[in-house]
Amino acid sequence: xxxxxxxxxxxxxxxxxxxxxxxxxxxxxxxxxxxxxxxxxxxxxxxxxxxxxxxxxxxxxxxxxxxxxxxxxxxxxxxxxxxxxxxxxxxxxxxxxxxxxxxxxxxxxxxxxxxxxxxxxxxxxxxxxxxxxxxxxxxxxxxxxxxxxxxxxxxxxxxxxxxxxxxxxxxxxxxxxxxxxxxxxxxxxxxxxxxxxxxxxxxxxxxxxxxxxxxxxxxxxxxxxxxxxxxxxxxxxxxxxxxxxxxxxxxxxxxxxxxxxxxxxxxxxxxxxxxxxxxxxxxxxxxxxxxxxxxxxxxxxxxxxxxxxxxxxxxxxxxxxxxxxxxxxxxxxxxxxxxxxxxxxxxxxxxxxxxxxxxxxxxxxxxxx
Ligand SMILES: Cc1ncc(COP(=O)(O)O)c(C=O)c1O
Numbered sequence: 001x002x003x004x005x006x007x008x009x010x011x012x013x014x015x016x017x018x019x020x021x022x023x024x025x026x027x028x029x030x031x032x033x034x035x036x037x038x039x040x041x042x043x044x045x046x047x048x049x050x051x052x053x054x055x056x057x058x059x060x061x062x063x064x065x066x067x068x069x070x071x072x073x074x075x076x077x078x079x080x081x082x083x084x085x086x087x088x089x090x091x092x093x094x095x096x097x098x099x100x101x102x103x104x105x106x107x108x109x110x111x112x113x114x115x116x117x118x119x120x121x122x123x124x125x126x127x128x129x130x131x132x133x134x135x136x137x138x139x140x141x142x143x144x145x146x147x148x149x150x151x152x153x154x155x156x157x158x159x160x161x162x163x164x165x166x167x168x169x170x171x172x173x174x175x176x177x178x179x180x181x182x183x184x185x186x187x188x189x190x191x192x193x194x195x196x197x198x199x200x201x202x203x204x205x206x207x208x209x210x211x212x213x214x215x216x217x218x219x220x221x222x223x224x225x226x227x228x229x230x231x232x233x234x235x236x237x238x239x240x241x242x243x244x245x246x247x248x249x250x251x252x253x254x255x256x257x258x259x260x261x262x263x264x265x266x267x268x269x270x271x272x273x274x275x276x277x278x279x280x281x282x283x284x285x286x287x288x289x290x291x292x293x294x295x296x297x298x299x300x301x302x303x304x305x306x307x308x309x310x311x312x313x314x315x316x317x318x319x320x321x322x323x324x325x326x327x328x329x330x331x332x333x334x335x336x337x338x339x340x341x342x343x344x345x346x347x348x349x350x351x352x353x354x355x356x357x358x359x360x361x362x363x364x365x366x367x368x369x
Contacts, residue, residue, distance in 0.1 A: 018132055018333035022318075029322035037352045037359075039344045040327040042161065042303065045352075046223040046277060049270040052260050056227070059259035067252040070243055071099035071231075075258045078265040079216070079231045085268065086193070087203045095236040096209055098243060099253050099261070102228040103191050103215040107133050110213065111141035113245045114185055114238070129331055129338030131161050131189065149337040156298040156306070160192040162334050162343035163298035163306045166201045176204065179211045185238060188214045191230075192302040194221035194271045197279055201301050209234045220303065221271050222264040229253055229261040278303045281346040281353045288357045297341070305344040306331075314342050324359040 022040050030036050070076075076093035083089050091097060100106035115122050115138075124138040128147045138145050150156045156165035172188075179186045188204035193216065204212045217230030232242065246252075253261070264270075285305055289296055295308040309317040314330035321328055329345070331338025348356065 018329070021333065022327060022329060025319065026322050026327045029319055030325045031323065034325035036325045036327060037348050037356045038327045039346070039348065039356070040329050042220070042345045042347060043225050044220065044223045044274075044303070044347050045349055046274060046347075048223050048227075049264075049267075049273075051267070052222060052224065052264050052270075055263040056256050056260035059256035061255070065255070067255045067258065069098075069247040069252040071253060072255065072258050072262070074262050075099055075253075075265075076231075078262040079233065082265040082268075083203070083205065083216075083233060086200075087206050089203065089205045091205070091209065091233055092236075096239060097231055097233045098239055098246070099258065100215070100217075100230045100232055101251050101253050102219055102225075103189065103217045103230040104133055105228075105251055106215055106230060106232055107131075107187070107189060108137035108140070109246070109249060109251065110187055110232075110242075111137035111143060113242055115141040115143045117142045127157070128335030129162055129341075130335055132334065134189075147335070147337075151337065152297055160201070160302040160304070162304055162329065162331065162338060162341075164300060164302040164304045165298035165306075166196075166199070166300045169202050169206055172202060172204050172207055176207050176211065184211070185235075186212050188212060190214050191217045192220055195275060195278060195303050196301040197275070197282065198300065205233060209236070211235055213238050218261055218264050221274065223274060224260075224264065227257050227260060229257050229264075277350070278346055281348075281350055284350070284353050284357065285344060285346065288360065292360070303346040305346065307342050307344060309340055309342045312340055314338070314340055317342060320363050324362045326356055326359055326363075 019041050026036060073093065076097045079097055080091050080093040083091055111124060122143050123146050124143040125146045125148050126134045126138060127150050129150065135145055150163065156163035157167055160166065175186055186204060190203055193201050193203060203214055205214050213232055213234035215230065215232055218224040218227060282305065286296060289307060294310055296305055298306040311317055314332050318328055318330045329343040331341030331343060334343065
């Protein structure tokens with residue numbers, strides 16, 4: 001196929017997926033022989049805790065069977081248990097919960113499950129800047145997309161990615177009151193709920209399940225991006241619809257991954273340890289940026305730092321970074337409202353972060369540029 005077809009256009013519009021563009025630019029600009037340090041994509045380089053890996057290994061069966069899309073009862077129970085410990089909410093694992101192969105597919109497919117094509121109720125409201133999959137899913141489902149800009153003046157607000165900002169129960173209540181009054185769904189992507197530094201981020205589920213679907217993942221909390229394991233929790237009407245829809249799509253989580261997930265959701269100590277690691281990297285970069293008078297906004301939770309681009313042009317600034325072998329994400333790649341900002345994913349190791357900080361001297365020094 002020499003030209004992108006209609007599905008490609010539907011999915012990504014005229015633009016390339018941001019991470020593909022970023023990778024291509026980095027390859028072109030990074031000096032030969034220099035090890036590139038990636039702050040671009042939110043893929044943690046931390047080790048998956050040993051007990052989780054061991055559980056997975058021990059769960060691989062001699063005879064393999066198709067897993068069920070509804071998941072193992074003990075997985076749904078483990079997810080519900082974590083929600084109770086973490087947010088103080090009590091859900092029924094049978095009626096309120098479904099596993100997902102990570103939240104990316106869940107977000108994408110959710111639009112297909114809820115959009116009524118050709119109906120008045122086919123608008124999906126998406127914040128900008130935001131995780132690009134919200135828009136890809138909405139477009140593919142044939143929804144009209146309405147962008148709700150997040151701004152510096154309003155403190156950025158949810159979602160955490162890319163801004164790292166958080167919201168409180170009061171703001172959730174405002175959104176949910178309107179949703180319940182007018183009858184629309186609220187998808188609350190809470191992928192980073194366990195990566196925080198001061199106040200613990202809240203969940204929409206704290207205000208009840210009606211009209212809500214919250215999405216959670218082990219990718220960030222437990223450094224398990226490769227396992228593809230998360231879950232959806234919320235309104236039983238929506239869970240029921242998804243329970244009927246998802247088996248046809250082939251997104252059931254493999255049983256041995258589910259067993260590893262049971263171990264991961266059942267333990268909070270390793271999540272605490274992950275937070276400690278991110279906190280060390282965060283302080284290192286925040287102190288360094290402060291020394292350079294680079295302004296940080298949002299960034300209260302998640303492993304992202306959302307910083308003003310020195311000089312104002314986020315793409316030009318990231319290209320300067322690439323010339324010293326560093327990659328970060330231009331805010332404009334994640335939506336127009338992100339222009340002028342750069343997202344730093346604190347995913348390299350602490351040692352790599354130290355190395356990055358020394359390389360930044362060459363970026364800020366006008367003589368070296
Ligand atoms: C806001 C947000 N939601 C969802 C995801 C998807 O995560 P996963 O599919 O690994 O659960 C990501 C990944 O970076 C994300 O940033």
